[in-house]
Amino acid sequence: MGVLAAASELLELSTKLHKLIPPRSGDIDRTMELREQRLRHLLRYASEKSPFHRRRLQGIDLETCHIEDLPTLSKSEMMANLDDVFTDRSLRREDIEAFISDHANLGVYFKGKYALCHTSGSQGQPALVVQDKHAIITSFAAQFARGNKVKRKFLPHIGRLVNPARMVIITQRPGFYPSSTFFNYFPRVAEPYIKLQRMSVFDPIEEIVQRLNDFQPTFITGYTSSLEYLVREQEAGRLRLREGGKLEQMNSMSEPLPAAVAERIENAFGVHVTNSYSMAECMALSCGCPVCRGSHLNSDLAILEIVDANNRPVPKGTPGSKVLLTNLYNLVQPIIRYEIDDIVTMSATPCACGNLLPLIESVGGRAKDQLWIEINGRSRDLPIYVFLAALDNETNLAEHQILQTGINTFVLRAAAQPGKALSVERLRSYVHQSLASEGIADVVNLEIELVERILPDKSGKVSRAKNLYGPAPDDGEPAPGNSSRVIA
Missing domain, CATH: 3.40.50.280 (Cobalamin-binding domain)
Incomplete structure (x- = not known):
């Protein structure tokens, strides 16, 4: 990085740090004004630059409409129209997928200015997310400025050198x-x-x-x-x-x-x-509270609607069926009323820590059983993300489910998007690469099943990870058997 570029980045980071210090009582109205200004700018920009959003927003008065007047956006809809979603008309999905397929590009800005990532796929289908350097700096500034003790440690000053x-x-x-x-x-x-x-x-x-x-x-x-x-x-x-x-x-x-x-x-x-509660589509969504178990919504950077199954808002203190996310700072890939199937509850009372930003009281999400493996006679957790990191490479994927069926034995069930096809060999290669990068490729035994769809459980949700075998034993105890300890 050149001297001028470094100086410009430091100035932008420092300026945003200052502007993102948590609002005091007299600043909360200004915070809401900023949210409104950013929403209107996002809508105008998306309508002008993105063919996909131009079609969606046609006929809506973007200067006076309420957030509820705007159409919702599903992950599958966004991915099916991704090239038209981008406001930079030079961006192409196939180029992005080729770029992230090479791990030598980790930390490298695509086209010199865009940060790339894919979602975890924890809700089924993975998605690609593109944001520019300004959005990335905004995410860091929000965490540094509003992260309780983090802000005092991370604000650049001579003592920290x-x-x-x-x-x-x-x-x-x-x-x-x-x-x-x-x-x-x-x-x-x-x-x-x-x-x-x-x-x-x-x-x-x-x-x-x-x-x-x-x-x-x-x-x-x-x-x-x-x-x-x-x-x-x-x-x-x-x-x-x-x-x-x-x-x-x-x-x-x-x-x-x-x-x-x-x-x-x-x-x-x-x-x-x-x-902290965040996701690829909005990494600056919230910052963990220093007092309670919740996190504070950065309401000047994002709008988070807690709604029921029919997209109607639920009262504070009541869990929703899903959330609708609007990212106010990513103009490259506008994300407006984006559906995420997380069960979120907003606090009905002010937070005891004194932070005036809204408090996300709890996040349920889909239930996931704990997966585990045994290495050298000792059991240890197996985060589902080792599978998700592999599946994110397969953007034809619509649904997946990981089943633990024995000690170090797992089944991957995968369903393709309509009109698309999946390859068992390709999926196995992706998972093997992910396992190998963690040094456990020789530990995990994997079977892959291609299915038309994955049915929800009694709650109406699809569990992405299910342990059909049993909990991990305490160190030194024998592993569970296939009888009464099986989880239905």
């Missing part, structure tokens, strides 16, 4: 999935202020423990299951982060954070664990 913050990310190997993409494009101008280490959930636990003990991070972000794994090491005395006295905050992402699990993490490490 001498004593940089230390952050550890525990996910999968780097890829184009959302949580990795966020750090793939980590602003280089912020690097002097933050020492960042990335670890895989499939690294040998002895190696993770050693690296953490040596590094003594101030912040740890990871899947809930990976944080639980660290708890066991801390409680056993092998991990010594609480004793080091440097750790200030932990953050759970991508998986639900049950209250009992959060309490155990906090008891083990003596710090608060926050819970």
